[in-house]
Amino acid sequence: AWVQGRLVFENCPLNQVLAELRRYYPGWIINTNEQLADVNVTGNYRLDQPLDVVRSLAHITSARLQEYPALVILN
Template structure:
């Protein structure tokens, strides 16, 4: 559920992430840096590997290798992130840099979703991004159940089935619709 465009010209390389998540691996270059726009943030990069996530008006940048220079659209503040760092950027600017756990936080690049004591509501929100239909939870008690697990990204329906089984929730499946209750 990501939307992305790019424009490469002689003097300018720009990528735009309209929503979702993207991983960039930028080779060393003596030309212009790649500029990446994602809602409230612009990243300028050379020779780096990093992820950008933009959902619901908030961006997150996670640096696996190299450095990423960031500026925000709120007040043009600037931050440089280094390998192993992550930061969130909202409509009011930068949050505090945090340590990146690449094996967990970037697991989606390898086709996995990893959760550690994550509320079921957040797990289902993430699964909805990968399921080509609707996932609906009508049981409010399930929303706060803590989920820990390592799941295949390409099988979101199997993950929902597993979560329903371990929580003893009733699962109703229809074409393009799954209901937990």
């Protein structure tokens, strides 16, 4: 899927998803909520918009998202 510019996850812990997204985001992605770390994620996401993916993950997990230049914090 990454050849087509996609990341695909099936029942992956959010921490694993965030670790993969960090490879494509030019800043820091930090999760300060340990309860979110083990939430399973299934989805098919675009690699060229990692910030949009983080926003979507925050929305579906009801996490609070703080955005700064080159820094995104989920809590």
